[in-house]
Amino acid sequence: MESLHNKKNTRSTKSFPFYRFEGNYREIGQQYGESCRDLIKLHREYALERLQRSIKLNSFADLENAALEYQPFVQKYAPFFDEEIQGLAEGANISLGEAYFLQLRAEIYQHLDATDECTTFAVSSEATSNGIPLIGQNADLPSFYKEVGVVIEAKTVNKPSTLMVTPAGQISYIGINDKGLGVFANFIVCGGWRVGFPRYLLSRLALTEENLNAAIKTVSQVYRASSRNLIMMERSGRSVDLETIPKRVGRIDSSNGLLEHSNHFISEELKVEERKIDEELENSEIRLLRMRELLRGSYGQLNVEKMQTILRDRKNAPHTLCRVPGDFGKDYGKDTITFASVIAEPSKGRLWIAIGPPNEYEYKCYSFL
Numbered sequence: 001m002e003s004l005h006n007k008k009n010t011r012s013t014k015s016f017p018f019y020r021f022e023g024n025y026r027e028i029g030q031q032y033g034e035s036c037r038d039l040i041k042l043h044r045e046y047a048l049e050r051l052q053r054s055i056k057l058n059s060f061a062d063l064e065n066a067a068l069e070y071q072p073f074v075q076k077y078a079p080f081f082d083e084e085i086q087g088l089a090e091g092a093n094i095s096l097g098e099a100y101f102l103q104l105r106a107e108i109y110q111h112l113d114a115t116d117e118c119t120t121f122a123v124s125s126e127a128t129s130n131g132i133p134l135i136g137q138n139a140d141l142p143s144f145y146k147e148v149g150v151v152i153e154a155k156t157v158n159k160p161s162t163l164m165v166t167p168a169g170q171i172s173y174i175g176i177n178d179k180g181l182g183v184f185a186n187f188i189v190c191g192g193w194r195v196g197f198p199r200y201l202l203s204r205l206a207l208t209e210e211n212l213n214a215a216i217k218t219v220s221q222v223y224r225a226s227s228r229n230l231i232m233m234e235r236s237g238r239s240v241d242l243e244t245i246p247k248r249v250g251r252i253d254s255s256n257g258l259l260e261h262s263n264h265f266i267s268e269e270l271k272v273e274e275r276k277i278d279e280e281l282e283n284s285e286i287r288l289l290r291m292r293e294l295l296r297g298s299y300g301q302l303n304v305e306k307m308q309t310i311l312r313d314r315k316n317a318p319h320t321l322c323r324v325p326g327d328f329g330k331d332y333g334k335d336t337i338t339f340a341s342v343i344a345e346p347s348k349g350r351l352w353i354a355i356g357p358p359n360e361y362e363y364k365c366y367s368f369l
Contacts, residue, residue, distance in 0.1 A: 011361055012355070012360060012361050012362065013364075014361065015364040016149045016150055016151050016165060016340070016355060017036075017039075018150070018151045018152075018153075019031075019032070019036065019150060019151070019152050019153070020152075020153045020154075020155070021153070021154050021155070022154075022155040023155075023156075023157070024083070024156070025081070025084040025087065025157075026083040026084065026086060026087040028084055028087065028154050029089075029090070029171070030087040030088070030090055030091040031087075032084075032087070032091060032092075032154075033087065033088040033091020033092035033094075034091040034092070035091075036092070036168045037091065037092045037093065040088075040092045040148075040169035041094065042148055043148040043167050043168050043169045044098055044101070044102060044169065046142075046147075046148070047101070047102065047105055050142065051108065055109070063101060063108070064095060064096075064098065064100075064101070065097065067097050067104060067108060068100055070100060070107065070195055070225065071096075073195070073197045073198075073222075073223055073225070074198070077197050077222045077223070078197075078201065078205055080156070081171060081172075081201055081205075085100060085103065085171060086099075088169065088171065099169070102167075102169040102170055103170060103171065103172070103198050103200055103201060104198035104199070106187070106199060106200075107195075107225050107226050117141055117187045117263065118137050118138060118139050118140050118185070118186040118187060118263065119137060119138050119140075119261070119262050119287045119288070119291055119321050120135075120136070120185070120186055120229070120260065120261045120262075121134075121135065121136060121137065121231075121259065121260050121261075121291055121295060121307075122134070122135040122231055122232075122233050122239035122241075122258070122259040122260075123135070123258060123295065123302050123307075124237040124238070124239065124258070125237040125257070126237075127256070127258055127295070127299050127300060128301075128303055129300065129301050129303045129306075132345050132347060132348060133233060133236075133237030133239075133345070133347060134304070134307060134343060134344065134345060135182040135231065135346060136307065136311075136341075136342045136343040136344050136352075137184045137186070137231075137342055138311050138321055138338045138340075138358070139165075139173075139174065139338065139339060139340045139341070139356070140323050140336050140337065141167075141336060141337075142335050142336055142337075142339075143335050143337045143339065145167055145339040146337070146339040146340070148167050148169075149165060149167060149168070149339060149340055150168045151165050151366055152164055153366075153368060153369065155369075160178050160179045160181070160207060160209075160210060161178040161368060162177050162178075162204060162207050163175050163176050163177070163349070163367070163368060164203075165340055165342055165351070170200060171201070171204065172200050172201045172202075172203050172204030172205070173185075173200060173203065174203055174342060175203075175204075175207070175344070175351060176207070176349065177208075177210075177346075178349055180234060180346045181206070181212065181215060181232065181233070181235070181346060182232065182233045182346035183204075183207055183230060183231075183232045184203070184230070184232075184342070185228055185229060185230050185231070186228075186229040186262065187229070187263055188229045188245075188263055189227055189276065190245045190246075190274075190275060191273070191275065192246050193225060194225055194226075194246055196223045196224050196225035196246065197222045197224050198226075199224070199225060199226045199227065199228035200228075202222075202224070202230060202244065203230060205218060205219060205222070206219050206232060211234050211235075212233070212240060215232055216232070216240065216242065219242060219249075220244075224244055224245070225246065226245075226246065227244065229241065229242070229243050229244070229263075230242045230244060231259060231261055233344075233346055234346070235346060235347045237347070238254075239254050240252070240253055240254070240259075241259055241261050243269075243270050248269065248270065248273075250265065250268070250270035251269070252266060252267050258295050258296065260291040260292050260295065262284040262287045263283075263284040263287075264281055264284040264285065266288070282319065283318070283319045286316050287319060287320070287321055290313065290315060290316055290320075290321055291321060294310045294313060294321075298310070304345070304352055307343045308341075308352070308358070308363055311341045311343070311354075312341075312358050312359040321338075322341075322357050322358055323336060323337050323356075323357065324337060324338075324359070324360075325337055337357055338356035338357045338358060340354070341353070341354045341356050342354075343363070348367075349367050349368045350366070350367045351365070351366045351367070352365050352366075353366060
């Protein structure tokens with residue numbers, strides 16, 4: 001058997017591009033668009049190609065108009081995000097409709113292209129070896145996302161600075177702020193999707209707050225378009241999971257300092273909303289149980305290095321935490337992989353990120369300047 005030392009040496013040290021932007025929201029958007037123009041356009045092309053395999057577009061103008069139906073809700077609840085999206089469109093030399101499309105692909109797809117994406121975790125200080133709480137996830141998306149991922153630190157005016165990994169062109173995905181708050185997310189699917197505040201923007205909306213209670217209140221009060229699971233942690237290590245659907249929110253609190261989620265509803269309030277069936281549900285359930293098993297088995301010994309080992313776990317493949325190309329094959333209709341693996345130390349302002357699948361790549365540490 002190959003030794004752990006030799007295996008480690010075979011992993012690639014390639015990392016996502018890293019950018020720092022500073023100014024008001026429009027200026028940050030413009031800097032983002034200019035710096036990542038080629039990646040943003042590549043992301044747009046991949047996303048459009050994928051969309052066209054799911055639904056027939058009458059015209060590109062129809063797509064832009066559909067995306068812009070969501071703008072009034074962004075303007076109502078987070079006008080600064082609308083400013084950043086406008087700046088991004090200007091900097092990347094794309095239309096505003098295209099820029100909005102990149103923020104809300106799932107809503108435009110109407111979950112026809114849903115995947116069993118992401119396994120998240122939160123670990124409080126008493127469960128770690130060094131007293132530093134941890135939060136993060138394996139982010140599972142179509143394989144092309146590893147080509148367009150970026151890490152961005154955004155220093156904004158009158159709001160906390162953020163450090164996030166995201167597909168190029170999205171202003172929000174997963175990460176932390178400089179106040180010690182961390183927000184990560186999973187796909188969950190329910191009925192009743194509508195035009196409203198886009199799901200991907202919920203994580204950065206939460207990161208505009210300085211503590212967990214404020215973030216919970218902010219996310220709960222918006223007119224949400226769709227479903228999104230959010231797992232959040234504040235500097236103290238206190239964590240909570242919110243299963244958000246358009247009209248309701250289910251809450252899961254940590255147990256003995258540990259919290260896990262995959263892609264099915266587990267809150268008592270929202271179990272009735274579950275839409276996954278058969279192998280997709282089985283996949284999510286097995287990943288959740290495996291994450292629980294591994295976290296509980298290392299209780300009191302958990303740290304960044306231990307979490308790297310856990311997030312590389314391939315047991316129960318294809319129902320596995322670390323997803324690689326071909327796990328389900330073409331018959332399953334998915335080309336999803338773990339495109340990024342992230343471990344955050346919010347109280348220290350640090351993100352550890354590996355391009356995915358993480359069993360093939362080393363983690364790199366990013367921190368606020």
